Amino acid sequence: VHSNIDSSDSGSDASNVDTELDFGARLREARELKGITLNEIASATKISIGVLEALEQNDISRLPGGIFSRAFIRSYANAVGLDPEKAVREFLDEFSFEINKSSTSTRSTTSGHLTLTFEKEEDFESQRLMTRTLIRLLAVSVPLAGLIIYCGSGRQLDTVQNPLNSQPLSEPTPSISMSEMAGVSVNSNPLEDDETDLLLIDVHPAATCWVSLTVDGNLAFSRLMQPGDREVLQAREEIVLNVGDAGAFAFSLNQQLGKPLGSSGQVITVRINQDNVEDFVVQ
Numbered sequence: 001v002h003s004n005i006d007s008s009d010s011g012s013d014a015s016n017v018d019t020e021l022d023f024g025a026r027l028r029e030a031r032e033l034k035g036i037t038l039n040e041i042a043s044a045t046k047i048s049i050g051v052l053e054a055l056e057q058n059d060i061s062r063l064p065g066g067i068f069s070r071a072f073i074r075s076y077a078n079a080v081g082l083d084p085e086k087a088v089r090e091f092l093d094e095f096s097f098e099i100n101k102s103s104t105s106t107r108s109t110t111s112g113h114l115t116l117t118f119e120k121e122e123d124f125e126s127q128r129l130m131t132r133t134l135i136r137l138l139a140v141s142v143p144l145a146g147l148i149i150y151c152g153s154g155r156q157l158d159t160v161q162n163p164l165n166s167q168p169l170s171e172p173t174p175s176i177s178m179s180e181m182a183g184v185s186v187n188s189n190p191l192e193d194d195e196t197d198l199l200l201i202d203v204h205p206a207a208t209c210w211v212s213l214t215v216d217g218n219l220a221f222s223r224l225m226q227p228g229d230r231e232v233l234q235a236r237e238e239i240v241l242n243v244g245d246a247g248a249f250a251f252s253l254n255q256q257l258g259k260p261l262g263s264s265g266q267v268i269t270v271r272i273n274q275d276n277v278e279d280f281v282v283q
Helices: 010-015 023-034 038-045 049-056 066-080 084-094 096-101 121-152 177-181
Strands: 108-111 114-117 199-203 209-215 218-225 231-235 238-243 251-253 268-273
Touching (some): 023 066, 023 084, 038 049, 038 066, 049 066, 066 084, 199 209, 199 268, 209 231, 231 238
Antiparallel strands (some): 108 114, 209 218, 209 238
16 A cells, blocks of 8 residues: 655654554554644555554454555554554564464454454455355256256156147047046046046147146156147146246146246246136136
8 A cells, every 4th residue: 555645754753752652552653743644644545544543542353454454554654654664563563462372274363352353354255155156056056957867867757649739729639648647537538528527738838848747646747848749638636737937838728728827937836726727728
């Protein structure tokens, strides 16, 4: 830190400082002999008035510690006409008890009401933030990696491609084996009178989307679906949908177009039953 205060006449002033005074008092006396205010030193050295006051009051607990404290002492001493290196030595000698008591790792000591801290707080805070960020990244990346491995391993339930891919949704959908896997008994015509209470869901995402679908308490499938993929299932009681990207997901219920479940990138879980099925379709 450079000082703009003229110290050309420092020799005579510095020689008049009472050496019997403690360190802080010597600094204050040198400043007063020089006729300089703390505001002037703060303006010239860019050191806060609080730190300058701490130096004069021997309040070590308010100093940043380490090389910063020594740099502040040098700047202060130079501003008031004292030998900067001698001032640093006197500071270290006067507070040697606290310095020697501090450990090499933490460089932090306490004596009475004085605490001497030489740890660079900025580095500590930066490391703590970096560690916190790394933990958050791991928390997200580990489950994602597991999902990718799971989807790529082929460990998924067999799905049946609906033979009516090219036909409009207005036509009745035949029974499929996935429904049978979910524990639903299906006739050749799923819309016969005895099965009018069934929930028929047709899943056909518009973009790549992870989908997990549970029918009447049984997991039907859980996989990454691509545009053009399609799953048609029936349930008697409840359908539970877990969608990794609501904006890419598209479906129909009982041959009615389903409402958007959310925005792009939003993870959604919904439960559909006979009581709320109308809430999920376009009227």
